[in-house]
Amino acid sequence: MRNVDPAEVAARLRTAPRLAVLDDDPTGTQTVKDIPVLTTWSVDDLRWALRQDSTAFFVLTNTRSLSPRDAATRNREVARALHAASVAENVPYVIASRGDSTLRGHFPLETDVLAEESAAAGAAPDGVVLVPAYIEAGRLTVDSVHWMRTADGLLPVGESEFAKDATFGYTSSTLPDWVEEKTKGRTPADRVLRITLTDLRTGGPDHVAGRLATLRGGTTAVVDAVCDDDLRVLALALAEAEENGSRLLYRVGPSFVRACAGQPAHPPLDPAELRPLRAPDARHGLIVVGSHVSLTTRQLDHLRDVAGDVAEHELDVARLLDPVSRDGHIRDVAYRAATTLAKADTVIRTTRTVVTATDPDESLAISRSVSAALVETVRLITAARRPAFVIAKGGITSSDTATHGLDIRRAWARGTLLPGIVSLWQPVDGPATGVPYIVFAGNVGGDEALTDALALLRRAA
Structure with a gap:
């Protein structure tokens, strides 16, 4: 060494x-x-x-x-x-x-x-x-x-x-x-x-x-x-x-x-560091889950079992891919999620069943279509009710949510919620200013990681 x-x-x-x-x-x-x-x-x-x-x-x-x-x-x-x-x-x-x-x-x-x-x-x-x-x-x-x-x-x-x-x-x-x-x-x-x-x-x-x-x-x-x-x-x-x-x-x-970048491995942000970053005018956070890898599904299962008062709403991928039902389904889920956000941390997630095609480009197109629907849902929710924080689970999900769902252009990555994983951004412009944005990859952490990240954010309230 x-x-x-x-x-x-x-x-x-x-x-x-x-x-x-x-x-x-x-x-x-x-x-x-x-x-x-x-x-x-x-x-x-x-x-x-x-x-x-x-x-x-x-x-x-x-x-x-x-x-x-x-x-x-x-x-x-x-x-x-x-x-x-x-x-x-x-x-x-x-x-x-x-x-x-x-x-x-x-x-x-x-x-x-x-x-x-x-x-x-x-x-x-x-x-x-x-x-x-x-x-x-x-x-x-x-x-x-x-x-x-x-x-x-x-x-x-x-x-x-x-x-x-x-x-x-x-x-x-x-x-x-x-x-x-x-x-x-x-x-x-x-x-x-x-x-x-x-x-x-x-x-x-x-x-x-x-x-x-x-x-x-x-x-x-x-x-x-x-x-x-x-x-x-x-x-x-x-x-x-x-x-x-x-x-x-x-x-x-x-x-x-x-x-x-010449940086050491920093410890995760603690509640005292997180407290001034949380949106002061909101009590509960929004958790956006698009990743469909098995680890994310296990993390969601653990969150349900352990985290307590969490509301959950599903975007059905089959309905999202159907032009007839898509828009109404998005509006319905967004309305229900904005309502529960007033009294509980709220999860919106896509169906856990993976929908793919035989052609790689078609599979990617399906992923983009589902992600676009998820982002549209986030826009409707946050327009109706400002969250205390937003957690986005999955790579494509977190990118699209930041860029199109919350209109973040410039931000600072302020640190992590867990050791070396789960980055917290502080937006410095646009409507998301003052709402910490948590980027959570689909393929990292143990089964308890999503629960732990939410618990840390709750302790900063």
Whole structure:
């Protein structure tokens, strides 16, 4: 083990380019504290982010919910606006494309597009550095094999339920093989550079920087990590390699951002910190559940059993997908939820049965349609009654709820409700100002995590 003080990384990064994290859903903020977040990417919004006193900032692209064509278009829009904002503010930047720690998302499409845009701006990347680790959630990489922690022990991600995703499925757990699989052979596994724990812990930053300096022509490197210190060594190595002329593009999980922002692992927010963030004119919160993974269903079951006075309303997916019944069903659920919100914390959730199609794009379209209905329901509820807080469960759900349900444009990620997971945003503009927004991924935490998060928010009342 090689110990690295976060303060050493922070000091090293004071003169480094700003880390711009293009997040394919909002859950990448769950490892950091006091970091700016944008849900839009106008040049003015990006200039605001670049002016903040922070080593990093997030841009919520929500591309995991989009078709490949739309995801490519959105990445191009953000990259071009970011370049214009950087020139206007005279602040250099480096891009991290934040994907899922269980390897779902538009890879290599997103890094391909960002590499093309970087090249057009005169800074073609020498390599793409793939670092999917998410330490708190037990997504670890050892000897280039990516694992996830389960109740029964560590499981190769290629054998998990996430590898069977209708849109982003895969079979490989060894990252070089996964790269070959996802690139359809364009990048053979034997051409992928492996940065191992031995490189990080025995070789150290100088050694790793030297290995990264060998990347050419957009070659991919995959990096091991089982703890924050491994990622801090990488952060120092990246800073050295880039200072010496390497141009790198990152594809990462959540833990990379904390390390490369020079932050330690912060404890969860406590009731005293949460109390001034809660909406003072409301007593009860709204919990929005769109995620359909089995863990979310178990968390909902635990909430029912333990949390006590919680009202619950279901959006029936079959009725949402029927043009005849859709609008009336949304209005009915929204009215009933706004009514119960006056006297109890209130859950609105989609049907737990997953509706998919044989075609991945059609499955994604179904997910988008259901999410749009959920967001419309949130808008109607919050227009009728202001909640004390909003918890959004699921990646697509939390993105769409923030952007379209609550009209959040700019916010600060203030910390977490649970160790390293469940991020709390403080909106700084729009109708949600003063209403803390809690981003809760579908695939993190134990069965009791949703109950624990709600209990903490209640103690802050």
